[in-house]
Amino acid sequence: GAASGWTLYPPYSSFPAAPSISTDFIIFSLHLAGASSILSSINFVSTVFFLPISNKLSFFQYPLFIVAQLTVSFLLIISLPVLAAAITMLLFDRNFSTSFFSNFLGGDALLYQHLFWFFGHPEVYVLILPAFAIISHVISFIINRNTPFSYPGLSVAIVAIGVLGCIVWAHHMFTSGMDLDTRFYFASATLIIAVPTGIKIFSWIFTFISDVYIYNPLFLWTIGF
Secondary structure (H helix, E strand, O other), X not given: OOOOOOOOOXXXXXXXXXXXXXXXXXXXXXXXXXXXXXXXXXXXXXXXXXXXXXXXXXXXXXXXXXXHHHHHHHHHHHHHHHHHHHHHHHHHHXXXXXXXXXXXXXXXXXXXXXXXXXXXXXXHHHHHHHHHHHHHXXXXXXXXXXXXXXXXXXXXXXXXXXXXXXXXXXHHOOOOOOOHHHHHHHHHHHHHOHHHHHHHHHHHHHHHHOOOOXXXXXXXXXXXX
C-alpha cells in the first residue's frame, strides 16, 4: 500500500521512499474525484445563475443553503485545479524523471506543500459551510421564523469565510521556515476569519432568544452543534 500519508508530501511520496504503484493509483483516483467535483460545481453554479427565478431575486433573498452551495462550488472550481497541478507534477516526478519537488535535483519540496494547502484549507469550508447554512435554517424552524436574525449578515458571512479561506493556506506550514513577515500575514488573515464566524454565532444566539422555542431532540441537536 501507499506509505506516503494522506497529504502525499514529497519526498515520502516519490522515489525511492514510495516505490509502490499504489501511490500512482491514489493520484489517478484524486484526478477522477477532482474532475467530478469541478463538473458538478459548474453544474450547481449554472443552475443557480440561469434559473428564471434567479432574475427576480437579489443575493440577499437566496436561501442560505444556496448561498453556501454557490460559495462551495466556487471554492472547488478555484482550488481543485491547483491540487491537480500539484499531483500531476508529483506523478511526473515519479514516472518521467522530472524534479519539480526534488531538492537534490533543483526542485522544491515546499512548493508541493503550498499547492496542496491552497486546496486543503478551502476544502475545510467546502465541508462546513453547507452545515452552517443548514443549522441556520434549522434554528429558524425551531423558533417558527421565516429567516434567522440578521439574514443578510449571514449571507455575507458565508461568502466572506469562503473568500478568506482562499488566502490563509500557509498557516498549516508555520514550521516550514517561512520568514516573519509571511507568518505575520497568514496569522493575521487567519484571525480575521473569526469576524464572519462570530457573526454567524451571534446570529444563531439572537435568533434563539428572539422568540419562544420548544425543547425537543432537534433543539438539543442544534445546541450540541
